[in-house]
Amino acid sequence: MNMRTARIGLLGLGTVGQAVAQLNRSADGIAFQIVRALVRDIKVPRSVTIPRTLDPAEIIDDPEIDIVVEVTGRRHPARRWILSALEHGKAVITANKEVMAYHGPELLHASQIHHAYLGFEASVGGGMPVxxxxxxxxxxxxxxxxxxxxxxxxxxxxxxxxxxxxxxxxxxxxxxxxxxxxxxxxxxxxxxxxxxxxxxxxxxxxxxxxxxxxxxxxxxxxxxxxxxxxxxxxxxxxxxxxxxxxxxxxxxxxxxxxxxxxxxxxxxxxxxxxxxxxxxxxxxxxxxxxGAGGMATATSIWSDIRRSQLFADGFFPHPAPHISAGEVSLPLLExxxxxxxxxxxxxxxxxxxxxxxxxxxxxxxxxxxxxxxxxxxx
Ligand SMILES: NC(=O)c1ccc[n+]([C@@H]2O[C@H](COP(=O)([O-])OP(=O)(O)OC[C@H]3O[C@@H](n4cnc5c(N)ncnc54)[C@H](OP(=O)(O)O)[C@@H]3O)[C@@H](O)[C@H]2O)c1
Known part of the structure; x- marks a missing residue:
């Protein structure tokens, strides 16, 4: 089988980011290559040897990178990074429940209009496929x-x-x-x-x-x-x-x-x-x-990474039902x-x-x- 290569940029190389790198395997005729990872401190020793950067643009704006994995945490600047990567047509996989809970409609809407996969399985239940x-x-x-x-x-x-x-x-x-x-x-x-x-x-x-x-x-x-x-x-x-x-x-x-x-x-x-x-x-x-832990969470991230490639090839539906920002709030009663x-x-x-x-x-x-x-x- 002819292998093709999909290139990944990691936003974050902490507990989950390092586990994602450790679990890297070729699959479905695709060799995944982790090109570089964004960190705050280059000098901190890591369990994996991946080129590191302090500049998110080296991942988000790099036309060679197909998939961005956001594992930094917090709402900001993660929201901006995810939006920007989707606008560039990249698949984005995130484990960040805070950014999804607060900005999910906006992010999913962006993923739909740019026809870019946005996977968030790891944001709930760590390794559980819920x-x-x-x-x-x-x-x-x-x-x-x-x-x-x-x-x-x-x-x-x-x-x-x-x-x-x-x-x-x-x-x-x-x-x-x-x-x-x-x-x-x-x-x-x-x-x-x-x-x-x-x-x-x-x-x-x-x-x-x-x-x-x-x-x-x-x-x-x-x-x-x-x-x-x-x-x-x-x-x-x-x-x-x-x-x-x-x-x-x-x-x-x-x-x-x-x-x-x-x-x-x-x-x-x-x-x-x-x-x-x-x-x-x-x-x-x-x-x-x-429900947590680097390896368990990375398992869910890899499931989304692989699916993002099936989505790109037209074999898999979008990971969220159709959503249009502004029409999505549920009536809530306590x-x-x-x-x-x-x-x-x-x-x-x-x-x-x-x-x-x-x-x-x-x-x-x-x-x-x-x-x-x-x-x-x-
Ligand atoms: N840990 C879990 O079990 C688990 C489970 C499910 C979901 N999650 C979610 O996964 C995400 C990552 O969790 P984690 O446990 O891996 O966190 P972590 O160990 O604190 O790692 C965060 C990584 O992001 C980098 N980072 C954070 N803010 C940054 C910024 N502004 N600029 C550049 N780099 C930045 C950090 O760089 P430095 O290393 O240089 O500080 C670090 O490498 C979070 O959204 C979390 O809620 C975690």
Whole structure:
């Protein structure tokens, strides 16, 4: 078979960028060549030997480069770089959920008008093929609800806290183990999970939610006693992200620490893993796996890189449904639904959960009387 060469420029050569370089293989008659990588600091040692540059134009404006992989993070200047690469007709693959959640409609619109592939599988669920499942597999059956553990850092912390570690001790351990970033704010406050939920909701419900208008609550330094009492009652805590669409097309979306029965598969999602359920007319599909990590995330990026070449050859559809900027927002309503029912203890204790110091009512709030309140999922 005659091999052709596709040339790749990496924007970023950190955890994910280096893993992308390590996983480079020829495939489908194409030899992939990583030409150069953008970094902030040329002198930092890397695990791979790739020419490095401090100038993004050496990648975005290089006519020899066919594919740009954006793995820098943050919204800016990633948005500008992605737009510019698409305008040059290059395929762009990104793992950046922040830029996709905030600028997805604009970026996808640009990719469509320039007929340039924009792949973002790695932006949700690390190595899990969850966006593929929504885009290419569950196409003829309406999705009603997506729910799950979307952030491995907070899940790792909740598992450690359930074993008695205070939040800040668990966070220190997570940072040492590489499960938490030096600045963990977006994870701890639930913003990271909310951004992923926006991307999932787009593919499931065909519209874009504003990530700043979701109900989002993050982790708190709850005392170990709270976790022990939950365990005694056959319950546990997860940072649960849920988006659902009702019969009138109204979407509710929220990310909140939620009390869950220990028997639920959501409670079996341990450590830095992710688990995502997709409820459809055809039943509920469940995907679980490594939601982060360089190699897992690079696996999703390579899947998109290879598909970008099939797209260029006319063998594969665009990675997003047709989108035109300005027509894409979904009506968003914040309501609790039946199973977020309030389980309040007090004069008439709940049969399920009769601990007077735990009231299960949304939303989570600071305790004024030593009582924590949580939504409940069953
Ligand atoms: N790590 C994961 O497990 C994971 C999983 C899923 C998705 N993601 C997403 O993947 C992306 C990359 O994550 P990462 O963990 O690989 O981050 P990282 O280790 O911090 O690497 C970021 C890279 O981008 C470069 N960079 C950042 N800002 C730059 C700028 N303004 N100009 C030039 N270079 C810049 C950095 O250069 P220097 O090395 O010189 O500082 C570094 O090489 C993020 O969007 C993240 O959310 C990560």
């Amino acid at each position: 966006l593929d499942a929504l885009r290419y597999h569950l196409t003829n059956t309406p999705v009603h609800e997506i729910y799950g553990v979307l952030n491995g850092t907070t899940n790792y912390l909740l598992c450690a806290m359930a074993e008695g570690q205070p939040l800040f001790h668990a966070l220190h351990n997570a940072q040492q183990a590489g499960y938490a970033e030096a600045d963990p704010t977006a994870d701890l406050k639930g913003y990271d999970a909310a951004r992923k939920l926006v991307i999932l909701a787009f593919l499931a419900f065909d519209g874009w939610l504003d990530p700043d208008h979701l109900t989002v609550t993050g982790l708190h330094d709850w005392p170990p006693e709270l976790f022990f009492r939950l365990q005694d009652a056959g319950l546990g805590l997860r940072l649960l992200a849920v988006a659902r669409k009702d019969h009138n097309g109204v979407v509710t979306a929220q990310v909140r620490p939620t009390v869950i029965p220990a028997t639920s598969r959501l409670m079996q999602v341990m450590g830095a893993q992710n688990g995502i359920g997709i409820s459809t007319d055809a039943g509920c599909f469940w995907i679980e796996g490594p 309501i609790a639904r039946d199973r977020d029912r309030s389980l309040t203890t007090g004069p008439q204790p709940s049969q399920r959960f009769a601990d007077p110091s735990l009231r299960l009512v949304p939303p989570l709030s600071e305790p004024s009387d030593g009582t924590w309140t949580f939504p409940f999922w069953e």
